[in-house]
Amino acid sequence: MTATATERHVVIVGASLAGTRTAQGLRAQGHTGPITLIGAETELPYDRPPLSKHLLKGDWSESSVDAVRLIDPAELDALAIELLLGSAAVELDPTARFVRLADGTSVSYDVLVIATGAVARPSPWQPSSGVYQLRTLADSRAIAARLALGEPVVVVGGGFIGTEIAAAARGFGCAVTVVDPVPEPMARLVGPEIASSLVDLHLRNGAQTRFGVGVVGIEGEAGRLIVELDDGERLAASTAVVGIGSVPCTEWLAGSGLKLDNGVVTDGFLRAVGVDDVFAVGDVARWPHPGRGFHIRAEHWTNAGDQARYVAIAITQGAQAAYESTDYVWSDQYDWKVNAVGWRDPEGSSVVIGDLEADGRTAVVHADANGAACGAVTVNWVRALNQARQLFAAGSTAETVVEAIRGMA
Ligand SMILES: Cc1cc2nc3c(=O)[nH]c(=O)nc-3n(C[C@H](O)[C@H](O)[C@H](O)COP(=O)(O)OP(=O)(O)OC[C@H]3O[C@@H](n4cnc5c(N)ncnc54)[C@H](O)[C@@H]3O)c2cc1C
Incomplete structure (x- = not known):
């Protein structure tokens, strides 16, 4: 007898946010x-944003670590989810429908x-030592221990994670230098309108920057590293974090027949291209974004959870419509809350509302080349961001979004 949709054996590879939320979502859907x-x-599934935020600031109490768990043994039991930890998948055979694990066993x-x-x-x-990267709980714990020494740190990479690490390092009193080959790396995160204010925030808090300069080498060992820049400068550091x-x-998935191109390429319903009954969700999925008109791979918390629920x-019920992303991301930089929704169209235009220096908050609303609202970034103004999200969802024009936010100022 053939299994009905809700009776089939679902195997999820990857036990973090997207995987765990898919498993929980399946049970919620019956x-x-x-x-x-x-x-x-080998860890129980956990959340990653706290790894560069409160955990990196040194809050490693048991309750703080427990709070980042995405699921606990009691819930796994209650939901009858079989969790195989420390089990890397090494091969997929989509014809015979099995996944082979590193220990040689297979799961159909x-x-x-x-x-x-x-x-x-x-x-x-x-x-040999002293260079760290941040992706896992163990990475965060190891970096936090280095920062706690209060010794000089070089952060390579001025993205969200790099700048959050720099802020945490300043919290420990470390001398910090952020290096990035891009002249204005913060513009990638918040757009050119408020990028310089974000740089100023880091400078005000005592971090140094070397932007527009690349790293050519890191030598030495933990405690006495030399980070050599392409303009000849040599930065001494105890620890380097590369983000x-x-x-x-x-x-x-190599050789499986799946289309792989900077991620698992899917159709609009998050189904892997070229095979049956295989979906991809979260940071690994590269799907056609309906608003932007091309495939994207989002590395954002909200997207991973949304895709998990969608899949x-x-x-369980079949998809009625293609996946639509909420395109939401946030970052904490010192005491600033940066929030962004949607995207910025390089051919479009942007309107700034509020004066970040004078008012301590601002919003930037983006329109695409046709004048349609496509994105917004706010600093310290979550209400404005939420308003923008609601108006975007209602299909409002950029002018309407701007007027509504001006009305809140
Ligand atoms: C330090 C840090 C801070 C962040 N902060 C923010 C933030 O402030 N805001 C925001 O929007 N996003 C943030 N993110 C991004 C967010 O955490 C990710 O978008 C989210 O974790 C994606 O979840 P995921 O489950 O798709 O992938 P991942 O979290 O990468 O999890 C994938 C899991 O799959 C496992 N895996 C990989 N290969 C195999 C295999 N072959 N077999 C079995 N398992 C495998 C991995 O070990 C991992 O556990 C942050 C990320 C990091 C690292």
Whole structure:
């Protein structure tokens, strides 16, 4: 007898945010069939944003670590989710429908969800010690211990994670220098309108920057590193943290027939292209974004959870419409709360509301080349961001969004 949709064996590879939320979502949608959640890490699933925020500031109390867990043994039991930890998937055979694990065993599936996320792009500079990268709980714990020494730190990469690490290091009183080959790296995060204010925030808090300058080498060892820049400057540091982006975890899928191109390429319903009953969710998925008109891979917390819920519904009930992203991301920089929704169209225009220096808050609303509202960034103004999100969802014009936020000022 054939299993109905909700009785099928769903195997999820990748036991972090997207994978765990898919498993929980399946049960919430009434899935009664077996669910197997396979994770390469040995830790119970945990959340990553706190790794560069409160945990990195040194709050390693048991309750603080417990709070970042995405699921606990009692819930796994109650939901009858089989969790295989320390079990990296090494091969997929989509014809015979099984996943092979590193220990040589195989797990068969009716439906497969790929949620293997991403890893930090490896540091090209590997002295014997002293260079760190941040992706896992263990990474965060190790970096926090280094920062607690209060010794000089060089952060390579001025993205959200790099700048959060710099802020945490300043909290420990470390001398910090952030290096990035891009002249205005903060503009990638918040747009050119408020990028310089964000740089000023870091400078005001005592961090130094070397922007528009690349790293050519890191030598020495923990406690006495030399970071050499391409303008000849040599920065002495006790610790270097390299945050230069991430790469999707797809090596295990090589030869499977799945379309791999900077992630697992899917259709608009998050179904892996070229195979049946295989979905991809979270940081590893590269899907056609309806608003932007091309494939994107988002490395954002909200997207991973939203895609997990969408796929849980698609598996149990069938998908009614293509996946639509809320395109929401946030970052904490010192005491500033940066929030962004949607995107910025390089051919479009932007309107700034409020004066960040004078009022301590601001919003920037983006319109695309046709004048349609497509994104917003706020600093210390979550209400404005929420207003923008609601108006975007209602299909409002950029003028309407601007007027509404001006009305709140
Ligand atoms: C330090 C840090 C701070 C962040 N802060 C923010 C923030 O402030 N705001 C925001 O929006 N986003 C933030 N993010 C991004 C957010 O955490 C990610 O978008 C989210 O974790 C994606 O979840 P995921 O499950 O798709 O992938 P991941 O979290 O990468 O998890 C994938 C899991 O799959 C496992 N895996 C990989 N390969 C295999 C395999 N072959 N077999 C089995 N398991 C495998 C991995 O070990 C991992 O546990 C942050 C990320 C980091 C690292």
